[in-house]
Amino acid sequence: MKTVKNFRLSGKKVIIRCDFNVPIEDGKIVDDNRIVESLQTIKYCIEKGAKVILLSHLGRVKEKEDLKKNDLKVVAKRLSKLLDREVKFINKTRGNSVEKEIASLNNGDVVLLQNTRYEDLDGKKESSNDEELGKYWASLGDIFINDAFGTCHRAHASNVGIASNIKNKGIGFLIEKELNALSSLKRPSKPFIIILGGAKVSDKIGVIEKLVKKADYILIGGGMAFTFLASEGFNIGSSILDKDNIDFCKKIISEYEDKIILPVDILTNTSYMDTNSPKERLICDIGEDEMGLDVGPKTVDLFKKYLSDAKTVLWNGPLGVCEFDSFKNGTYEVLNYLVDNDIKTIVGGGDTAAVATQANLKDKLYHVSTGGGATLEYLEGKKLPGIEVME
Ligand code: AMP
Numbered sequence: 001m002k003t004v005k006n007f008r009l010s011g012k013k014v015i016i017r018c019d020f021n022v023p024i025e026d027g028k029i030v031d032d033n034r035i036v037e038s039l040q041t042i043k044y045c046i047e048k049g050a051k052v053i054l055l056s057h058l059g060r061v062k063e064k065e066d067l068k069k070n071d072l073k074v075v076a077k078r079l080s081k082l083l084d085r086e087v088k089f090i091n092k093t094r095g096n097s098v099e100k101e102i103a104s105l106n107n108g109d110v111v112l113l114q115n116t117r118y119e120d121l122d123g124k125k126e127s128s129n130d131e132e133l134g135k136y137w138a139s140l141g142d143i144f145i146n147d148a149f150g151t152c153h154r155a156h157a158s159n160v161g162i163a164s165n166i167k168n169k170g171i172g173f174l175i176e177k178e179l180n181a182l183s184s185l186k187r188p189s190k191p192f193i194i195i196l197g198g199a200k201v202s203d204k205i206g207v208i209e210k211l212v213k214k215a216d217y218i219l220i221g222g223g224m225a226f227t228f229l230a231s232e233g234f235n236i237g238s239s240i241l242d243k244d245n246i247d248f249c250k251k252i253i254s255e256y257e258d259k260i261i262l263p264v265d266i267l268t269n270t271s272y273m274d275t276n277s278p279k280e281r282l283i284c285d286i287g288e289d290e291m292g293l294d295v296g297p298k299t300v301d302l303f304k305k306y307l308s309d310a311k312t313v314l315w316n317g318p319l320g321v322c323e324f325d326s327f328k329n330g331t332y333e334v335l336n337y338l339v340d341n342d343i344k345t346i347v348g349g350g351d352t353a354a355v356a357t358q359a360n361l362k363d364k365l366y367h368v369s370t371g372g373g374a375t376l377e378y379l380e381g382k383k384l385p386g387i388e389v390m391e
Contacts, residue, residue: 001391002170004041004145010049011107015141016041016172017158019148019370020056020075029078033357034150037370039082041147041172042110046083051105053141054079054087054112055158057126057151061117076112085110093118094136102140116158126157134161147172150349150371152386153378159386171390174370179387181346181367182378189311189344190216195303195334197222198317198351201245206380207316212256216310219261219303221295221319221330228253228262234283237268239292261306265296267320267327275326294320295330304337313338316348316376322355331355339364348375 007014018038023030045052059070076089088111092098101111119125125133134157138144144166146152146159152175155161163169171179185192194215196204201224212218220228226239231249253260267278268290280296281287295303307313315338319330335356338345345365347353350372356362369375378384 001387003176004044004147004170004172006170007143007168008048009045009143012050012143013053013102013105013141014045014050014143014145015053015055015137015162015166016045016145017148017151017162018042018054018056019150019174020054020072020079021058021150022075024058024069024074027074029074031354031357032078032082033353033362034370035075035079035082037174038147038172041145041174042079042083044173045145046085046108046110049107050143051102051107052110053102053105054110055116055137056112056148057117057156057158058115059117061115061120064121067118067121070115070117072112072115079110079112083110087112090114094133098140116156119157127154129155129157129161131161133157135165138162138165141166143168143170145170145172146386146390147174148386149175149178149369149374151374152371152384153374153382155385155389160389163386163389169390171387175387177367178369178371178375181369182375185312185314185346185379188214188314191310192216192312192314193307193310194218195313195315195319196220196224196317197319197331199223199240201227201242201249203376204316205245205248206382207376208252210380211314212252212259215259217259217261217306218256219306221263221299221303222317223292223321224317225263225295226292228260229283232262235286235288236292237286237288237290238270239268239286239290261302263292263295263299264302265298266292267294267296267329268292269326272321272324275324278326293324294327300330300333303334307334307337307343308341310343313343313345314348314379315345315352316350316372318351318355322351328355332359335359335361335365348372348379
């Protein structure tokens with residue numbers, strides 16, 4: 001597989017598929033990590049004298065009302081600031097104005113087209129990898145660089161479509177970094193410990209099945225722990241339960257009893273919204289109207305004990321409802337422990353990555369992925385279409 005370094009870029013029109021799918025609230029970017037992670041490839045292309053054409057999706061566009069909130073203009077502004085140079089925003093995904101702007105580019109200039117998913121309004125052209133659209137976008141450049149790891153598990157017009165219609169193609173620095181980090185898990189230094197959390201068991205089944213033999217322990221927290229606890233006969237009150245997967249949990253626990261480590265205590269409240277004085281409960285002591293919203297201090301200590309001699313850690317999903325200050329302590333404490341003890345940790349994107357960023361721990365961890373879904377599918381051993389097409 002070629003990388004951006006394998007091409008002569010000077011004077012070439014280089015299309016870079018970035019992942020600028022950042023969270024935006026009230027028109028403001030609340031976490032620009034994905035833009036920051038894209039800078040290395042963009043800067044490299046600028047330095048080498050390429051004419052840089054950027055493409056990205058943002059959010060989902062199903063109806064007209066989705067257009068405004070998923071407008072990439074705000075990203076162009078932020079990117080321009082981060083690059084300290086003009087990023088010309090073209091408020092179109094195709095047509096005369098796009099072609100004209102591209103034709104007038106000088107070496108080192110940068111343009112960003114409007115959200116690729118604006119094309120979804122008209123028959124899901126981007127998300128269903130419309131043949132004509134992929135061909136059209138490919139026709140805009142000489143070289144295609146895919147650097148959007150977060151969408152590599154999907155075959156869209158802006159990744160697979162372009163790559164299938166252009167000869168010169170390769171991956172950017174970000175995808176290269178992601179693949180290197182994840183492939184180091186093929187033969188992890190042991191003890192290898194997986195931490196899983198988040199809301200649903202269903203999203204993590206593939207990873208558990210694929211990696212349970214390789215892992216020394218799987219520490220389970222977050223909402224998904226309650227389905228495991230329920231499968232063991234504990235009363236979980238009104239905590240979230242993934243009914244369809246109780247049997248799966250039962251089976252995994254019976255087969256790998258010594259490897260699956262569940263919480264021993266939790267913080268509860270009567271609802272998500274009630275963030276006042278959560279109660280500490282042993283798991284045999286959860287009240288009927290109580291909802292488990294974070295792991296408790298005894299569980300944090302227990303998890304630290306298992307992690308104390310870990311050589312490699314893979315983490316996916318927060319241990320509590322980390323959107324609320326009252327319930328992010330478990331996730332924070334374990335993250336801090338990993339950093340303080342310099343344990344090689346790969347965070348598989350999503351909410352856990354956001355917590356690591358908020359806690360200023362991101363740069364101290366071995367790798368924090370930009371793509372939650374893509375990471376999980378990669379770890380499950382699935383082929384990622386956005387990568388395969390580049391090979
Ligand atoms: P996931 O996308 O499956 O990794 O889930 C992330 C979500 O899980 C976050 O929004 C958390 O708020 C949520 N979560 C974590 N712990 C719990 C819990 N105990 N009960 C309900 N939701 C939780």
